[in-house]
Amino acid sequence: MTPPSAPAARAAALDAADPLARFRDEFVPAGDVVAYLDGNSLGRPTKAAAERLARFATDEWGTRLIRGWDESWYELPLTLGDRIGAVALGAAPGQAFVGESTTVVLYKLVRAVLDLPEVAGRDEIVVDSQNFPTDRYLLEGIAAECGKRLVWIDAPGGVTLDALAVAVSDRTALVLLSHVAYRSGHLADLPEITRLAHERGALVLWDLCHSVGAMPLELDAWDVDVAAGCTYKYLNGGPGSPAFGYVRADLVERLRQPIQGWMGAAAPFEMGPAYEPHAGIRRFVSGTPTITSMLATGAMLDLIDEAGTDAIRAKSELLTAFALELADELLVPHGVAVTTPRDAARRGSHVTIDHPAFEEVVRELWATGVVPDFRRPHGIRLGLSPLSTSFDEVRIGVEAVRDALERRA
Template sequence: MTNTSPERTSLERAARLDAADELAHFRDRFVPIGDPGVVAYLDGNSLGRPLRSTAQRLQELVGQEWGARLIRSWEEGWLTLPERLGDELGSVALGAAPGQVIVADSTSVCLYKVLRAAIGLRPGRDEVVTDTSNFPTDRFIVESVAGELGLTVRWIESDPWSGVAPAEVAAVLSERTAVVVLSHVDYRSAAIADLAAITGLVHDRGGLVVWDLCHSVGSIPVALDTAGADFAVGCSYKFLNAGPGAPAFLYASSRHHHEFGQPITGWMGAADTFGMEAHYRPAPGIRRALSGTPPVLGMVGVAEGVALLAEAGILRVRAKAVALGRWVIDLADAWLAPLGCAVASPREDDLRAGHVTLRHPHADRLARRLIEDGVLIDFRGPDGIRIGLSPLTTSYTEVWHAMDRLRGLATS
């Protein structure tokens, strides 16, 4: 248990923490919340807040690049946006050298692409591994692809509150394992999986790994190249603040590019995009992962979010996320534990990512009342209230008021 003295959980302490916060000034870079009834926005791990610069950049794009330059803008920069933006994202947030990340599609489509490609790199192996607590999209796509190809799904019976452990992965691996699909950060508890250790275990048995980074990117440092990762996917509308439905990203290690065969072979991934050839020839490198026309408008939010993260620095963002998490845990221990709430996320800083989940027998009712009371959070079944902590927009005072509201509701 943490120190829960009154001073440690006071509003005055929240104000001191905000005054010392070296990232506090970034809050002014976001569009103000237009609803005066919102007390706290703690759902940025589902949908980040919009940047002022995104709105400005969209106006410029519509007025100049689209409105004035018209179709000429494709040759003047739009066509190479997926790779250029992918390189920036890889450098700022993913620990990936240039030429391995591309921005495209949705997370679901990217996952389908890399999973099919990874299975193709391991012919003769007939098992795909994932865990029972993985995000639904991941599980659904694993089952779908396995069904398409006549493969068997091996399930890890994981505990979402502690995350997938290397020993659990090792227990299901065999010479039949083609690919393992896991989330780096659990979407319910924020438990962080040991990406490097698990990747090494899978490689030792001859398999490949696909990592889902949706709750990692922009929140915690990721070192894909250093860990020897094979493939990864993720979204941009959470901690990168790129906007609802903004395009996702796909990582494919350069060592797999010469054999990388993704299944949705659209014209943008062809070697000669405008050659209109009779048959598909894949483009060299990561561009072969593209399918259709890049969503230029959606990429504006990604570009602005990545630029802001580069300015703030992923290590400073991570440090504040850790401190905000400790603050939530301190308040929960002092105020909510006696009222039936339990901290479900890891208490160890190095095992917890960018949110804290509290469990309560009546969490669904409390979550609804919290939202009605102006505290925007997520309910995650069966009994979790997820407190999202976006370091560039969330203040300690905001968290204090949110937890105080929750205390009042839990008491009533």
């Protein structure tokens, strides 16, 4: 019998010592996929979510019909928002809601903040040039709409406190940044960046898409103003599941969101002639919520709550460290460059590697059941979701990339 390779033996030892290993059995089997390394784009479905969705169709939607709105559905954007807040955001009740897509939730929060009296006279919005396209495109449109000027931070390796200090001035109304950079995986210093912006009179909107569910967050303790994030990555809500928004308690009644829909009115079922916003966080809900899309997120939150975000973060750091170790050993000799920060405290839960052949390589990998994702111009992201990803999957994935490069050589 051929002895296991050194990487295989190291992966087996890490999996054997993993205190969260049992959670891998809580996910629906992945069919022909042997290494799923794209949990930072789309999380795997939990078995509990599959059961809830099936039961919902027959027991709630099927038998309760329209009565379901009075029994639980009407409150779900707020009850699930509070659950996300308690389990994943470090937020007290009444500050989080589940809405529409991340784009729409970001739009609501940006426009609402820009109308605050304390920043109304300021004409600049700070954003980094490497942020996710939605964030950048959205701000371009809002700046044109509101007569604001965008100030760009050019920080390919990730936004630092020093870079922000140069960009933020007494003209800055809002700073919009991603907590974890979608491409490089750089983890921004959220508490200190927020503090600096506040010292200069600006508010900050944090995009949490690539951090929520993969690491501890303490939005209340960090004095975060507003935040948004999706639920289909590390919260495993499924394709297109709705985004959440967070508004600090003292801002809830001061912000008037711009997409005034019936579900956010003070008395939605009165169907009155004029819009009056709800007094609480419900004012940020616009139209009829997507009930079925929220069920899977609730199931994943149960697992996150049971595991604990500190333990999840600890495994995330080990997974990414192992991926970097294997990349250095197996891929760098083939001309691969590592983009992700080496310091565990400065990276999220994915590792990005670059090589000119990677667009073709990813197509080959997918065909063999190894599933990372590709980001132009030539990056592979290894998205490592701590509760569902094994160390052996990381090993299989990195070795598959090496093998593909060797075939080309």
